[in-house]
Amino acid sequence: MSKAEVFHLGLTKADLQGATLAIVPGAPERVRKIAELMDNPQPLASHREFTSWRAEIDGQAVIVCSTGIGGPSTSIAVEELAQLGIRTFLRIGTTGAIQPDIQVGDVLVTTGAVRLDGASRHFAPIEFPAVADFSCTTALVDAAKALGASTHIGITASSDTFYSGQERYDTYSGRVVSAFQGSLQEWQLMGVLNYEMESATLFTQCASQGLRAGMIAGVIVNRTQQEIPDESTMQNTESMAIRIVVEAARRLL
Ligand SMILES: O=P(O)(O)O[C@H]1O[C@H](CO)[C@@H](O)[C@H]1O
Numbered sequence: 035m036s037k038a039e040v041f042h043l044g045l046t047k048a049d050l051q052g053a054t055l056a057i058v059p060g061a062p063e064r065v066r067k068i069a070e071l072m073d074n075p076q077p078l079a080s081h082r083e084f085t086s087w088r089a090e091i092d093g094q095a096v097i098v099c100s101t102g103i104g105g106p107s108t109s110i111a112v113e114e115l116a117q118l119g120i121r122t123f124l125r126i127g128t129t130g131a132i133q134p135d136i137q138v139g140d141v142l143v144t145t146g147a148v149r150l151d152g153a154s155r156h157f158a159p160i161e162f163p164a165v166a167d168f169s170c171t172t173a174l175v176d177a178a179k180a181l182g183a184s185t186h187i188g189i190t191a192s193s194d195t196f197y198s199g200q201e202r203y204d205t206y207s208g209r210v211v212s213a214f215q216g217s218l219q220e221w222q223l224m225g226v227l228n229y230e231m232e233s234a235t236l237f238t239q240c241a242s243q244g245l246r247a248g249m250i251a252g253v254i255v256n257r258t259q260q261e262i263p264d265e266s267t268m269q270n271t272e273s274m275a276i277r278i279v280v281e282a283a284r285r286l287l
Pocket residue numbers: 059060061102103104126127128129196229230231232
């Protein structure tokens with residue numbers, strides 16, 4: 035690690051070439067696919083769960099950097115990218131819908147997150163809302179509509195865990211801690227659209243520090259029909275969400 039590199043991402047300010055917007059997927063293997071939809075894609079670094087590329091939109095640098103799964107690693111990516119000059123974060127994820135009318139292959143734009151994580155409390159007390167930035171949300175919704183995606187807009191339950199926190203019983207223990215028993219139905223009745231694992235931290239960290247964040251996710255499973263995503267539908271869903279996030283970045287720059 036050279037002195038100028040941030041601790042985990044292995045990036046320097048020079049690597050960013052003045053970029054102020056980052057696209058942040060969870061999965062490292064998604065980074066290249068996103069960068070290659072823009073001009074001059076270049077790999078930058080790969081450490082732990084953090085893989086980063088730089089690309090350009092209309093001559094302006096954009097960073098693509100994976101966050102890994104969950105709030106703790108997301109908070110590191112956001113902090114270190116902010117230290118290097120990023121002010122706008124667009125998360126592109128995958129998700130499990132919990133409303134029956136949402137189809138696999140649809141996309142969801144998250145306006146706010148139920149804070150079922152731990153890391154967001156390290157940025158603001160629980161009373162502070164995990165809200166997306168309005169201009170990021172607008173850009174994502176407009177991009178999704180322009181690309182003809184079946185789009186839902188609303189609140190996401192953002193959990194530290196994929197199994198118990200999302201009330202999955204088809205597990206090794208078959209047991210869910212009492213605090214989460216009945217929670218899926220409760221979120222459903224409150225109109226929550228889906229589960230994922232990073233938006234609570236991302237939104238709380240960004241909203242409380244004057245940074246902008248938005249999120250789009252491709253629906254890879256509907257929990258009212260099945261518990262575990264079906265691999266065969268994942269690729270198409272992911273590629274639609276990727277095209278939308280790149281178009282949203284173009285609109286925001
Ligand atoms: O596809 P990504 O962006 O990783 O998002 C979702 O997928 C992971 C769980 O499988 C969690 O990170 C969740 O938020």
